[in-house]
Amino acid sequence: MAVTLHDVARAADVSIKTVSNVINDYPHVRPATRERVQAAITALGYRPNLAARSLRRGRTGVIGLALPELSVPYFAELADSVMRAADGRGLTVLIEQTGGDAERERSVLTGARRRLTDGLLFSPLGLGEGDEEALAVDSPLVLLGERIFTGRVDHVTMQNVAAARAATAHLIAAGRRRIVALGAHEGGGVSSATLRLEGYRAALADADLPFDGRLISGAGPWRRSGGAEAMRRLLESGLDFDAVFALNDTLALGALRALQDAGVRVPRDVAVIGFDDIDEARYSSPSLTSIDSGRDEIARTAVDLLEARIDGTRSGPPELLEAAFALIARESTAG
Missing domain, CATH: 3.40.50.2300 (Response regulator)
Known part of the structure; x- marks a missing residue:
């Protein structure tokens, strides 16, 4: 037979209403009473009927x-x-x-x-x-x-500006000075791209490094294919750079592949950092430095x-x- 509210109340030596208050997380229950009720719930294996509770509240x-x-x-x-x-x-x-x-x-x-x-x-x-x-x-x-x-x-x-600033500062602290912002674009309304570019520019200013618009690289869709294609264009252009701040991890993973295909050593020749800390970042080769955005x-x-x-x-x-x-x-x- 299923355990009921009455069973829990009897085991905890409290009223049924007190058990209900604990289950519904009402704040006015005394800590000692709450602990006793929760112990009884655990010991008896009581499972609240969430569907019935939702109906009583007029909720789905x-x-x-x-x-x-x-x-x-x-x-x-x-x-x-x-x-x-x-x-x-x-x-x-x-x-x-x-x-x-x-x-x-x-x-x-x-x-x-x-x-x-x-x-x-x-x-x-x-x-x-x-x-x-x-x-x-x-x-x-x-x-x-x-x-x-x-x-x-x-x-x-998430803290897009502050996190992008920290990502760029990490590359600068590693001695990098020509940092590509991959997936960024100038102008436009408020977006992840514009906010992360703002953080990138702030980190350059913090380090008294000049902003070079040639290092701002659009990438179409923020996918691996977009990152790989943008990186191939950069390499073909002959532009000098020693680091990449990709505005998300999938762009970074695509860029890593294009760099490796071109014989560029990561991180020795070009350091790469992403944003979002997706699960795949741990298992790429090399594993990808990233921003855990919370x-x-x-x-x-x-x-x-x-x-x-x-x-x-x-x-x-x-x-x-x-x-x-x-x-x-x-x-x-x-x-």
Whole structure:
């Protein structure tokens, strides 16, 4: 027979309401009482009926996650982190891919699937400055990514400028002076590319190194193929450089392959650093130095914030929350 709330209450010598308060993580339960109830739950193997609890609250227990492409390693790993964070809170995640298309992103915000979820975590690429009206939805929404939109919506993001500055400074500290920014472009609106280029330029200024626009290399899509093709063009141009800051890891991995195919030694001739610290960075040859942009923290923070908005326990103005980052040094910049 299944263990019930009554069984847990009897074992912990508390009321059924106290057990319910512990399960629902209400803050006013005394620590000693909470510990006793949790011990009884563990000992008896009690499993809360999350579906019934959601129905009582008028909730589905499902949150949405809209991402550009799961074929991009960063987004695939972010989705995994979100699902793990949500599972820890008894939530199910409904994932949608937008392809970074503005109309599909609008559809995610207003389409019928929104009625299946209590709130949405949303990483837009197609929508931009001037599209704020699209975010005026009637259910909780947390954006993942750059603060493109002003004022009216929660954001959980990474420290793009500071992290890019640290990545470039790492190369400068290793004695590199001619550093390519791979995947960057001048101008445009707020984006990962423009923010990371800002950090790159700040690090050059910190070291009194001149900015050379010839070292800014566009790369088309931020994929291995884009990084490899951009690196081949750089090598064919005869441009002198001794390091590469790739604006994401897949660009860096493509660049590594092109450098190796051309007989360029990494890191002896050219040091390479990426951004995102995807799993593959650990296993490339050489292993790739990268920026851990705080993916797991972004996922946990976003899920916590979204659930708090759903529950109404955080009802203040929109928040901007930034995850910490770390530079992970590996073979591609060693020596």
